[in-house]
């Protein structure tokens with residue numbers, strides 16, 4: 001099989017999508033595990049300042065950091081990792097596995113870059129796995145602006161507006177999106193409880209804290225210290 005299109009498409013657009021990558025039974029099992037973790041009414045973990053300023057409403061969970069390696073069938077999947085090999089060419093390593101939960105009625109996530117694009121060579125590869133369908137009814141579409149992994153810093157401006165050239169995606173259960181950490185993306189308002197999961201990888205030698213500072217249109221935010229590093233606009 002010729003897989004060169006994957007690499008070409010990823011590096012041309014900043015992302016590549018695979019539908020039906022993981023089987024529905026596994027996705028159902030994982031979706032239940034994730035929901036069980038969050039329980040019925042999970043609390044926000046981020047500070048009020050972050051939530052109101054960033055236009056981001058998600059509750060993160062890092063299962064492996066808690067010694068709960070519950071998602072190895074994805075993490076160790078040969079095909080999943082073979083595609084990672086193709087995209088990242090040289091050696092790479094896992095960064096972390098993170099689950100995200102957003103309550104029905106919450107705002108989703110404003111435009112951001114997972115990490116600063118100031119040094120083009122330093123980035124994370126976000127490997128998003130969807131354990132349930134994202135539909136018009138559920139809301140929470142992921143919006144990606146193709147090719148912006150080559151466009152430098154997300155311009156300052158309104159955190160959550162439509163941008164000409166954006167692409168709205170409704171991933172189905174089992175879909176995987178490989179997304180470059182410099183590529184601009186956001187999540188639309190969430191109408192029904194929403195889960196997404198990501199298994200991040202980095203080229204070997206990338207600093208472990210590569211995603212600690214996230215670029216939003218109105219600020220640079222540092223998660224480890226819950227701090228607005230820089231106001232923008």
Ligand SMILES: O=C(O)CCC(=O)C(=O)O
Nearest residue numbers: 100114126142187196198
């Ligand atoms: O939940 C999504 O669809 C995207 C989440 C996101 O922005 C991320 O994982 O960096």
Ligand SMILES: [Fe+2]
Nearest residue numbers: 112113114185
């Ligand atoms: Fe992101």
